[in-house]
Amino acid sequence: MHQKLFSWLALAVALSQLFMPATGESYQVSRHNVSEVVDSNELVLLLFYSNRCKYSVQLMPIYESAASQLHSTLGGTGKLALGKVDCDLEPEMESNYDIGKYPTIKIVRNKYVNKKEYRGQRSVEAIVSFALEELLDPIQEFVSLNELNDLNTRKYLVIGHYESNSHDEYMAYRRAASNMKEHCQFHVKFTGGNGPNSLTFQEHLNHTDSLSLYTGNMSSQEELMEWLTMKCIPIVRELTFSNAEELTEEAKLFVILFHNPQDKQSGKDFERVVRAELMDELDNVIFLTADGILFKTPLFHMNKTEADLPVIAIDSFAHMFPFPEFDDLYKPGKLKEFIGQLYTGDLHWRYHFVELMNSVEDNEDDTEVSSLKPPSSKFRELRPSKHRYTFARDEL
Numbered sequence: 001m002h003q004k005l006f007s008w009l010a011l012a013v014a015l016s017q018l019f020m021p022a023t024g025e026s027y028q029v030s031r032h033n034v035s036e037v038v039d040s041n042e043l044v045l046l047l048f049y050s051n052r053c054k055y056s057v058q059l060m061p062i063y064e065s066a067a068s069q070l071h072s073t074l075g076g077t078g079k080l081a082l083g084k085v086d087c088d089l090e091p092e093m094e095s096n097y098d099i100g101k102y103p104t105i106k107i108v109r110n111k112y113v114n115k116k117e118y119r120g121q122r123s124v125e126a127i128v129s130f131a132l133e134e135l136l137d138p139i140q141e142f143v144s145l146n147e148l149n150d151l152n153t154r155k156y157l158v159i160g161h162y163e164s165n166s167h168d169e170y171m172a173y174r175r176a177a178s179n180m181k182e183h184c185q186f187h188v189k190f191t192g193g194n195g196p197n198s199l200t201f202q203e204h205l206n207h208t209d210s211l212s213l214y215t216g217n218m219s220s221q222e223e224l225m226e227w228l229t230m231k232c233i234p235i236v237r238e239l240t241f242s243n244a245e246e247l248t249e250e251a252k253l254f255v256i257l258f259h260n261p262q263d264k265q266s267g268k269d270f271e272r273v274v275r276a277e278l279m280d281e282l283d284n285v286i287f288l289t290a291d292g293i294l295f296k297t298p299l300f301h302m303n304k305t306e307a308d309l310p311v312i313a314i315d316s317f318a319h320m321f322p323f324p325e326f327d328d329l330y331k332p333g334k335l336k337e338f339i340g341q342l343y344t345g346d347l348h349w350r351y352h353f354v355e356l357m358n359s360v361e362d363n364e365d366d367t368e369v370s371s372l373k374p375p376s377s378k379f380r381e382l383r384p385s386k387h388r389y390t391f392a393r394d395e396l
Helices: 002-018 034-039 054-074 091-096 124-134 168-180 221-232 244-248 265-277 296-301 326-330 334-344 346-359 366-371
Strands: 043-049 080-086 104-109 112-118 139-141 156-162 184-190 198-202 236-239 253-259 285-291 311-315 320-322
Touching: 034 080, 043 054, 043 124, 054 080, 054 124, 104 168, 112 168, 139 168, 156 168, 156 221, 168 184, 168 221, 184 221, 198 221, 236 244, 236 253, 236 265, 253 265, 253 296, 253 334, 265 285, 265 326, 265 334, 296 311, 311 326, 311 334, 326 334, 334 346
Parallel strands: 043 080, 139 184, 156 184, 236 285, 253 285
Antiparallel strands: 043 104, 104 112, 156 198, 253 311, 311 320
């Protein structure tokens, strides 16, 4: 039965490609031509698919139509290419691009494989709109720094001074900025040769303590990317519904501060403690802040409400464990100790031991026993869904 289904799906893909519009302009990409495609285009979208995946079958004609529409708009300008990779034939590329599910659309900008994937609506209009938006200039020009005073942004700032927009060093800056625009806001002033090219970073325009001058090779996109990655990606990130799926795929624990969006101080204090005590946890943990009003469901499952904010919790993707008292954040080592108790199993043991002790009492209360179990992870539900993807490690 399964074999017949797989054969039907493969036939459907073949038919969809046979009858797709003759103007279809996506490239069939393999390990033999991927460098040519990537090197000759500013932006490349790569669809990794399997002919045995029904979601790939459904997406293919949509993707081809989007490629046709974009080709009609842009032509062969070297700005954009849409490619597709058959993972059944290209297991090496599947591994190199770290593909864990089908279909996956990877974004390659200026030869750099972005960590972000396309996760939007699977429609021609959405894919076309996304691609065109990705091609917009990531850098805003200014004449006077006073123009930046009215910026309404939560992103960190990178400010460049360059001779002209045709200078090789500026082109390296633009390529690097296109890959980091999710994390920083980029600006430039063209000097006409009055002074050397320079690049600075600061968290906010008037935040001089964070001011940092780039001292590396101004012509090296790789060195610029390394510096910008270190500067632009915050130690504590903001959790939203739009980035939750992406964050779950990093396969790390979440340590989350749920706070009222009007409360700015708790977030600053949380980040200060992370920087002071928990930098060695970054390989295993993603530290996050979340709007406790929007993310009220996880709070509810921990028997917390808006009145309890701010609340810190670990989500292990099996259970959620609330930090006992927010004020303990200010006690040196307490949050690190709490995270350590998850590694040792003490957090699980504490819940299950108390539950066991409660269950042997003569006046056992089922409701009370239930409440003492670790709350189930709610962010596990935000992982990529089997209703949208086929997972590479599952049997297709």
